[in-house]
Amino acid sequence: MSHSLWLIVPAAGQGKRMGADKPKQYLPLGEKPILAHTLSRLHRAFPTAHLVLCLDSDDRWFKPEWVPFPQWQRVAGGAERMDSVLNALHAIKAQDNDMVMVHDVARPCITSSDLLALYDAAQQHPSGALLAMPVADTMKRANAEQLSAVTEPRDRLWHALTPQAFRYALLRRALEYAVANHCVVTDEASAVEALGQAPKLVSGRRDNLKITHPDDLALATAIMASQVAQSSESERSC
Ligand SMILES: Nc1ccn([C@@H]2O[C@H](COP(=O)(O)OP(=O)(O)OP(=O)(O)O)[C@@H](O)[C@H]2O)c(=O)n1
Numbered sequence: 001m002s003h004s005l006w007l008i009v010p011a012a013g014q015g016k017r018m019g020a021d022k023p024k025q026y027l028p029l030g031e032k033p034i035l036a037h038t039l040s041r042l043h044r045a046f047p048t049a050h051l052v053l054c055l056d057s058d059d060r061w062f063k064p065e066w067v068p069f070p071q072w073q074r075v076a077g078g079a080e081r082m083d084s085v086l087n088a089l090h091a092i093k094a095q096d097n098d099m100v101m102v103h104d105v106a107r108p109c110i111t112s113s114d115l116l117a118l119y120d121a122a123q124q125h126p127s128g129a130l131l132a133m134p135v136a137d138t139m140k141r142a143n144a145e146q147l148s149a150v151t152e153p154r155d156r157l158w159h160a161l162t163p164q165a166f167r168y169a170l171l172r173r174a175l176e177y178a179v180a181n182h183c184v185v186t187d188e189a190s191a192v193e194a195l196g197q198a199p200k201l202v203s204g205r206r207d208n209l210k211i212t213h214p215d216d217l218a219l220a221t222a223i224m225a226s227q228v229a230q231s232s233e234s235e236r237s238c
């Protein structure tokens with residue numbers, strides 16, 4: 001039996017660190033807003049998936065024309081990212097074994113190859129999977145005066161990215177457990193880890209940037225231009 005794929009896109013953040021006059025997902029990258037780029041990348045990889053978009057109830061900027069999916073629904077965001085995702089899980093009519101993939105709206109540079117690799121890994125691993133990047137730099141822990149107090153060993157240390165994908169029943173149980181136990185988790189994998197399970201780390205591209213600060217906008221624009229140039233180059237060489 002084949003199981004449905006649900007794409008949950010938390011997009012109810014305020015973008016405080018960006019400090020713009022609107023939430024960062026509505027800032028333009030080239031000819032369209034960040035939100036439209038992210039949804040378009042997801043749609044290119046999974047055109048028949050069901051999209052669940054978490055938006056703030058007071059959102060004044062969203063336009064349905066930016067959604068390329070034929071099947072989609074809007075749900076209210078919550079106080080934290082984890083509350084937005086849990087609202088989405090409560091709103092959908094999914095089967096326990098359906099696959100749920102969660103992707104930040106603020107990561108518009110995601111590629112189809114990473115999306116498909118993550119999906120395959122999540123199908124194979126009962127505890128789910130997340131895109132991640134091994135830490136490349138020497139890691140310092142600061143003291144209260146922002147002096148470099150300790151160098152932390154970086155072996156087996158990874159940066160967590162999105163998307164992260166899990167079976168519906170597991171992810172819902174994990175986030176409900178986190179809420180009931182007052183654990184604030186910043187990604188889905190942490191909630192699953194709190195149940196004693198270990199999701200698979202899938203090595204992802206280093207250009208899957210989360211737009212967070214103002215200078216990330218120029219970086220994302222450059223990444224997208226380079227990705228477009230690379231894909232037309234590979235099409236020409238076929
Ligand atoms: N209550 C919240 C908070 C965040 N998000 C989403 O979670 C993702 C990751 O959050 P982050 O990059 O921290 O975005 P913001 O919360 O908007 O940024 P900031 O922390 O600077 O305010 C984003 O896609 C954001 O829209 C959400 O859906 N609901």
Ligand SMILES: C[C@](O)(CO)[C@H](O)COP(=O)(O)O
Nearest residue numbers: 081104160161162186187210
């Ligand atoms: C989910 C995430 O993007 C993985 O890196 C990240 O944890 C979100 O964190 P934030 O505190 O909401 O920026």
